[in-house]
Amino acid sequence: MQTLEPRVSEQRSGSLPRRSFQRAGEGERRAALINATLELIAEAGPEAATVRAIAARADVTPGLIRHYFATKEDLIAVAHEALMTGLTEAAAARLDQLPDDPIARLAGFVAASVSPPVTDPRAMALWAAAMQTVPRDKAMRAAHEATYLAFRDRLQDLIAAALRSAGRPADPRTTRALAIAGNALLDGLWIEAAALPDHFSDIDLPRLALSAFSRLLDLPLED
Template identity: 55%
Template sequence: MPDHRRPYRRETEERRREDLIAAALDLVAEGGLHAATVRAIADRAGVTPGLIRHYFTSKEELTRVAYRRLMQRMTSDSAAVLLDAPDDPVARLASFVAASVSAPVADPVALGLWAAFLHDVRRDASMRAVHTAMYLDFRDMLQGLIAALPRVASDAQLRTEAIACNGVIDGLWMEGSILAEAFAVGEIIAIALSATGSILNVDLTSAYKPDRNIP
């Protein structure tokens, strides 16, 4: 069996903490939550099990932080396209929608991690709080992009539209992550733009310029 432990080296406090989070995510991706034991996490990170307590009060806290990191990373990857997106609000929304159903956001490993954590989200109130906060972060970002569209809409309408568009994005993200080979190149993006555009009565398909943005 290959030795996955990280080589020992002196690290800053923050770097060592990040190594523990990365080790936990690696183990969950490979074998589910039950594989991410304290000893396995420590071995993977190249530290002693006792050192984990220096950075986290419990394995459960480390699990919550790891889940938050996963969700933050996916939201950040979706939002990264906005840095170079054009000023036009329709084009910005189109770029964001496309990024949210494309690599690196759409990824079988990320989907497997998300699914593995869902058991704890259902049974643990603290994990549910993390899930709620991360869901709202993404949905609020999406709602802000929708609100910027050149049209009149009430707050209630914007909220409803953001929920609906988020549902479309989530579903296509899951399908594209787990069965990428079942779709033609660009098909998931095209469906996402068409479906969310229909909800908003906006032509996102024409506004999307992959040569200027992503992916």
């Protein structure tokens, strides 16, 4: 397939006029390169995120990458970290918009976790690409563990508050197990829905997730 890909000349056509450019601050350029990297990985897989493609997407020449990142591996790791923290922060922001009632808060969080924009094939592809390297890459594993625990701990807090508001015991051992299971449930639903959007298009995923959580906690979350 390699030889059949469209030939893209790396040389400029005529000769002289150098490409004009504007200077940008370090943070801005790094962010643009990270965005370009994530977009490419999401759209066409990690193998499509070549130095040249990333530079082109960021509207920059390839050499500049080396000016901001020592190596391509370095850029990939930084991009992954940005993705993870971005998702976590998005979840945190959503949490702030939820009501005060603990049960409604938990229900809202659960429903949001299996609804757009979280259930997005692009995000799933990025996540899968990252997971694939987690067993082999120490930095990736650390980043994954941190974000996984951040999400799970938040879920555990919501579960504990909901149980207490219903006058139910909420000892740490039990709520931790429930958070692990609940997190796994949301992960699995998210993954499958993103992987097979057509198959899940006629399924009310938030309702299904809320029903399952209600059974898991023996606490009615559906309205």
